[in-house]
Amino acid sequence: MWLPAGLIVLAFISLYPIIYAVINSLKTEPQSTVNPFWFTNWPLQWSNFLIAFETIWHAFFTSAIITSVSVVGIIALASLSGYAFARIPFPAKNVLFMIIFGLLLVPGFLTLIPLFIEIKDFGLLDHDLGLILPYIAGGQAFAIFVFRSFFSGLPDEIFESAVMDGASDLTLYGRIVMPLSIPIMVTIAIINVVGIWGDYVLPSLVMNATGHRTLAVAIVSFEAPKFAPSLNVYNIELAAYLLASIPLLFLFSFLMKYFIQGMTSGSIKM
Amino acid sequence: MQPRGLTAALPETSARTVTHRRLVSGPNSSRRWVIGYLFILPTLVFVGVFSYYPAVKAMQGAFSNWNGFNPPVFVGLGNFVQMFQDPVFIASLWHVLIWTVVGIPLSLIPPFLVAEMIFHLGKARSQYVFRTMFIIPMVLPGFVGLLIWLFIYQPTGLLNQFLGAVGLGFLRHQWLADPHTALGALIGMGFPWIGAFQLLVLYAGLQAIPMEILDAAAVDGVGTWSRIRAIDIPMIRGQWKLLFILAIVSVPQNLIAPLILTDGGPGTATVTPVFYMYQTAIGYGLYGYGMAIAFLLFLAMMLLAIVNMKYIQSQPD
Amino acid sequence: MTIGSDDDYRKGDRFVMYRKITLAAACCMVLAGAGGLVQAKTAKIPAIHWKGTINFYAQSLTPVGPGIKQVSGERPLHALYDLSVQFNHLYPNVHIHFVNPAYNSSNQAVIANAAAGTLKDMMWNQYENYDFVFPQGIAYNLMPYFRQPNPYIPGNKHWIGVMNPSIVKETLAPGGQAYVVDGDWLAVNFFYNKTLFKKAGITTTPKTWAQLLQDCKRLKAHGITPGADRPSYDWWSRVFLGNYLGVPTLKKISSFSKSPGISEFDNAIAYYKGIINPQKNPRIMAWWPAMRQLYHYWNPNTTALPVNGSVPAGAPTGESLFAAGKVAMVFQGSWTPNAVKYTKGHAKFAVGSFPVPSLTGTSKYATKYNSSGDAGGPQAAFQFAISTPQADHAMNAGKFQAALDFLRFISTPQHDQMIVNEMGNMMPTFKGTTPIKAFRPLQTAMTKPWYQEDGGQYMTAEEYATIRSIFAEYVGGHISLKAAASQYSKAVATGFHQFVLAHHVNLAKY
Known part of the structure; x- marks a missing residue:
């Protein structure tokens, strides 16, 4: 009995940031100064959501396109590489793997200026590809790491008959590995969707102040400008973050089964 | 510590790990390595163009005096020499050491305990519900959670109110504004420290433990704690290793907490190398110096990761 | 020169103005068509042969207009848009496009854009x-x-002649360069909640520091939080250092370098002469205890925020608590009344203001010099620069001429007043301008000689940040004055040492 009770308390604490966001998205800033932890004063400011929606709904589509294309790209490329690293012997494999893994250690903001100049030199400013291409590159390290581990864990027996029949690596990858990998793909997809959906710094440079912008950029726009007289932005911002997380919640609820299956397939380990 | 008999009894599949190299079955061809390269070629192109090229460009800055705009002036190892004479940087190394030593267990043990709790719930349905509840917080950006911690640590915040209420009023503190407690407050933030990713990975490991072993332990009358110690913890070694490596990579890169809550202060009490790198590069316009710090940090983490992987590889399964 | 003093120019004669302008534009075009240089009645309007669009990031002065919606709760601005339309009437080939105010103008973004050559053509940023x-x-x-005539000001010989000379001096870079036209002044003052003051039985605003502390005590006794904000070293150092050093010393400091005003060069020399060295001059930190006393009454959650x-x-x-009616006063920028007014759900109360009271009695070093206005300054919304081709690949000589002309066009006394007063948060600074009624009492702050002596804010950003932090720790009660003094001395020594090296200051010369 103490087990579920303890879990309920812990789950409540873990979920509390969302509850907090809901509470404060329905207040004005003066109302928030009273007690930010609960509904202590009325009326609730439903209009915050209306204002938030008006400002960000265009950006939903931009973000949806950028996120989905990036994630598909990440998975396509990383699964091929993961397969090669896991199942094909080739020279310098470990070195190449460490080179890719090393990218997890490079802090993003340090490469920001050179990356931004590069995107500009490719003529991709204000273009979806200006974000999609770097995102695909940026997602490789972690995804390959996980795919490699999953693919090496697949039992050899399932490959044997196909190999006997003379199947090529491409066939093995497409016919055997991919169908088995749906849960793990969903897992990688969700982790990347969350990251790309909420990314701010690179989009704020690449799609700077044009009508065409991503969600995070649109949401932060509530904060500008500095000398203008208005304090209500923070509560509207929270409302916008909640609205922006609705697609993620839908995605989660549809894919939760696969996500948990992927995470719990026991393959994410070393 | 390891129960030899139990490990020996494990079926092959659950002991298999990435680093445990086996004969890879696949098409036999003398030119199969070409296929291997072709498979990783797209990744290499993308990573080369959009990750390594900017990173190498940035790293060149580490050996120069550079403000991000004007052409860099080569200074050799000057930035590195300066770094080890810079008291703020030295202090930041201590901070990150403390943060890592305390932060890694904090990021691993609570999720493990919760994973155990969920795993031992009777019904599959309630396991599912709790797993879901712990994953959902992923949808909100992290700064919302940080803000709650600001309110908890404030001078009249929840923590001090709580201490007053339970008669520990003398412990009340300006947690984030006092140089003696600020770093601890940042490290302790995030209670109960249940990361969704860590939780699921460890939970998955537990699920993969063969039922026969658990049943055998139950028949032998092994208690919960002894079972966790003797069976659960060693059986999910692969998961521990993965999370450990990811923690080594991510804990020192935690920039957001000092950036939002303390700005490295009070004084330099919460400056970590990655925060200092941000501050020197962005705040003070010393890109070259910031990148030298990044370069050193990169080398240190890479070394740790390689040592860790090598060590893991040499472990017999 | 006469300038209308409408607080809201749009209320009154907007349409009249439009008509006048259209007429003028038509005149110009006829004359231009007749060949030769454009001749207006009183000024020679230059010809612009360049064609195209100038992108202008005007930050908080960005007007609503095509493609730019008003952010909820704010007052929509029109002045710059109307001026751009007028300019376009004068030069049909030149279009001004206002960049969405959500533009990321953080230091990180400015440097990245400059490096990539993608800065906007005209940009707001702090002159510092x-x-x-x-x-x-x-x-x-x-x-x-600045030294040439501004052709959009009838009879003007030097553009600089219509600017506030002390502001121009203050905003110059160490080498004497002027990167921005600075047209507004942010006054910093005490703003108070009249209802709460009345509730505590306070009928007159404090005239001395002792009265200020007395009023705080009284408010607290009535269960009212007297004030709230982060410890502001930037503002208070100017108030106290200016007063404690006194005018003769301030004048001496400002005279070290050739450029007038107190620049960082002056500060460096003053430091090495011991004038602003905390170890040699006891005045430099003598005011810290007074601030600790005041902040003792401030909301502790706000004084504990990172500085x-x-x-x-x-x-x-401080602002949100003040707007919520939860604290009696703030020491804040002149945007405060509007911030309250346009904050949804703000408490109902009248906002009053009073200047920093007399510092007499805060320590034995207090002088008669009234430094109450010195916390404010030209660090506000009207600070516009033109990007170089190196930082903005779309820039070229012809475009620069056009952008410069638009900058001249908006930087006239008449237009400065129109733009700044419409927002109503700052004071216009050009000669002959009048601020909105509420700010007229504050205007003396920028018309009298003023000194921004902050003890060295730009020696290095790093050491200044350290000093801010030491100040906050001291007023927050975490370190003793002695510990603060030793840390401060160390930081300021490092800072000026690096400044002198970086800027090749020849100390022997002074």
């Missing part, structure tokens, strides 16, 4: 950033044009 923080060479030095970065979004600030 252009002078000391951003890489040199990202904006044009406007000083040569260098921005306030975490959503954390209660």
